[in-house]
Amino acid sequence: MTPVVALDAVPRIRRGVKCTYDQIRAAHVVLFPEGVLVLNETAASVVSLCDGTRSVGDIALALGDEYDGVEPEDIAGLVARLVDRRVVDVDG
Amino acid sequence: MAEAPFGLLAELTHRCPLQCGYCSNPVELVRRDAELSTEDWLRVFDQARALGALQIHLSGGEPLLRPDLPELVAHANSLGCYVNLVTSGVGLSRDRLRDLASRGVDHVQLSLQDATRAGNDRIAGIKAFDRKVQAASFVREEGLPLTVNTVLHRQNLDNIAGLIAMAEEMGAERLELANTQYYGWALRNRAVLLPTRAQLAHAGPVVAAAQDRLRGRMEIVYVIADYHEAHPKPCMYGWGARQLTVAPNGDVLPCPAATVISSLRIENVREASLHDIWYSSPSFNAFRGFDWMQDPCRSCPRKEVDFGGCRCQAFQLTGDAAATDPVCSLSPDRSTVDLILATEMAPAEVPAMAMRKMR
Numbered sequence: 001m002t003p004v005v006a007l008d009a010v011p012r013i014r015r016g017v018k019c020t021y022d023q024i025r026a027a028h029v030v031l032f033p034e035g036v037l038v039l040n041e042t043a044a045s046v047v048s049l050c051d052g053t054r055s056v057g058d059i060a061l062a063l064g065d066e067y068d069g070v071e072p073e074d075i076a077g078l079v080a081r082l083v084d085r086r087v088v089d090v091d092g
Numbered sequence: 093m094a095e096a097p098f099g100l101l102a103e104l105t106h107r108c109p110l111q112c113g114y115c116s117n118p119v120e121l122v123r124r125d126a127e128l129s130t131e132d133w134l135r136v137f138d139q140a141r142a143l144g145a146l147q148i149h150l151s152g153g154e155p156l157l158r159p160d161l162p163e164l165v166a167h168a169n170s171l172g173c174y175v176n177l178v179t180s181g182v183g184l185s186r187d188r189l190r191d192l193a194s195r196g197v198d199h200v201q202l203s204l205q206d207a208t209r210a211g212n213d214r215i216a217g218i219k220a221f222d223r224k225v226q227a228a229s230f231v232r233e234e235g236l237p238l239t240v241n242t243v244l245h246r247q248n249l250d251n252i253a254g255l256i257a258m259a260e261e262m263g264a265e266r267l268e269l270a271n272t273q274y275y276g277w278a279l280r281n282r283a284v285l286l287p288t289r290a291q292l293a294h295a296g297p298v299v300a301a302a303q304d305r306l307r308g309r310m311e312i313v314y315v316i317a318d319y320h321e322a323h324p325k326p327c328m329y330g331w332g333a334r335q336l337t338v339a340p341n342g343d344v345l346p347c348p349a350a351t352v353i354s355s356l357r358i359e360n361v362r363e364a365s366l367h368d369i370w371y372s373s374p375s376f377n378a379f380r381g382f383d384w385m386q387d388p389c390r391s392c393p394r395k396e397v398d399f400g401g402c403r404c405q406a407f408q409l410t411g412d413a414a415a416t417d418p419v420c421s422l423s424p425d426r427s428t429v430d431l432i433l434a435t436e437m438a439p440a441e442v443p444a445m446a447m448r449k450m451r
């Protein structure tokens with residue numbers, strides 16, 4: 001079950017989770033105790049903004065400058081999947 | 093062609109202060125003088141990273157028994173890998189952990205044999221409980237995430253609630269409760285370890301309730317007791333799909349237990365590169381994909397989920413590593429497992445546990 005994440009929720013990378021760039025796969029990756037997540041470009045941008053200060057809405061706004069057609073609901077959905085995989089926590 | 097691996101399980105040594113009778117190391121343990129050198133391991137890490145591995149699990153035996161552990165940690169970290177230390181906790185002083193953390197350990201996985209001091213130390217064969225509790229407190233102090241690992245069996249399943257409470261008390265973020273898999277040492281001790289149906293029926297709901305209660309605080313992973321199930325547990329993400337194991341002597345294994353498949357020719361890092369072994373060796377290609385399967389697996393829709401179950405178990409119980417895992421209710425050999433359950437789950441005379449030791 002994927003949790004629902006509100007637009008004012010503030011996501012933060014969990015303790016013990018490492019974000020890095022993998023030259024071999026030419027992709028951003030998230031490393032955590034139970035596995036590896038290979039990120040596409042949008043997901044990588046979202047993860048880099050999960051800093052514990054920005055809300056989901058803020059992240060959508062920030063990304064709107066970079067990408068066309070960013071919907072806050074899509075960001076919320078992506079964050080929800082990251083919560084599910086125990087990559088980020090949300091408060092608020 | 094196979095995809096690149098994500099992880100390397102580096103079994104740095106088979107030496108261990110504990111003697112658990114279900115140890116996943118092979119019955120023929122690698123002796124110290126046959127262990128890879130520091131240079132060998134550094135090269136193995138380089139090759140693993142070049143191949144695509146992003147996680148290095150430093151395991152054993154007890155990895156703390158390798159004096160070069162700090163150097164190996166630092167190297168794995170410098171390659172950009174996630175470094176996971178898999179330990180019994182025995183020998184993990186505050187200073188050692190602080191040093192290892194500063195060199196790049198990202199996560200600690202600590203074994204716990206049972207919920208109480210007496211139970212834990214009986215299964216481990218040495219007084220280890222207090223040192224584990226202490227090790228957990230050092231991990232917490234250091235701010236590293238902690239996973240507690242417990243192998244479940246007839247001797248500790250009744251204490252499942254206590255085990256969960258203990259992991260909570262230790263400050264674990266994850267708890268892995270894995271029912272024993274019967275290869276090597278555990279196969280030897282199966283008649284002492286096989287849980288009863290009543291035990292499993294009791295444990296299931298306790299675990300489920302705790303998973304609910306602790307959601308967001310401590311994740312609990314429960315691995316089923318496959319002899320009692322109608323379908324096998326999945327073999328990793330498939331054979332040779334995500335991870336490779338390097339044994340203390342440099343043997344490269346598609347699965348940590350693969351040495352039980354005596355028909356498999358195992359390659360060694362002293363003779364070939366990890367790249368060649370991963371992509372081209374007969375052992376890694378033996379059970380990749382679905383073409384090696386026979387019926388009933390070949391025509392079964394569940395093969396995408398469980399990959400036909402465990403190759404090691406198939407070999408050990410049927411003599412054919414490409415057979416359907418005999419715990420599967422569709423396997424023609426399921427009666428073998430039922431017979432084992434009937435005779436060993438409640439033996440008239442429970443044998444003594446054979447403690448793990450080097451010969």
Ligand code: SF4
Nearest residue numbers: 327347349402403404
């Ligand atoms: S073959 Fe068996 S022991 Fe090996 S990884 Fe697969 S399920 Fe596990």
Ligand code: SF4
Nearest residue numbers: 389392394395400420
């Ligand atoms: S027949 Fe094979 S694929 Fe189907 S459930 Fe059994 S083990 Fe899995």
